[in-house]
Amino acid sequence: MDHVALQEANEALDTLHQISQILDTGLDKETLSILIALCESGVNPEALAAVVRELRREAARLKSEQSKQQAAKASVS
Helix, strand or coil, X not given: CCHHHHHHHHHHHHHHHHHHHHCCCCCCHHHHHHHHHHHHXXXXXXXXXXXXXXXXHHXXXXXXXXXXXXXXXXHHX
């Protein structure tokens, strides 16, 4: 990729990241870049969005369980 194309790609990513922030997606620039690359590679965007939502739900569930376990340990001590 030449310098001009790289600069244009970075500017496009910056713009998409700003839109992502306005929409409060919670996606950082690196994650957004990966998701864009996956879409450009032919991954269905709706399926990808569903996977991201499911991963977030699972992460929240695990975090909640971990917090409950730590609270239970603290109350025993």
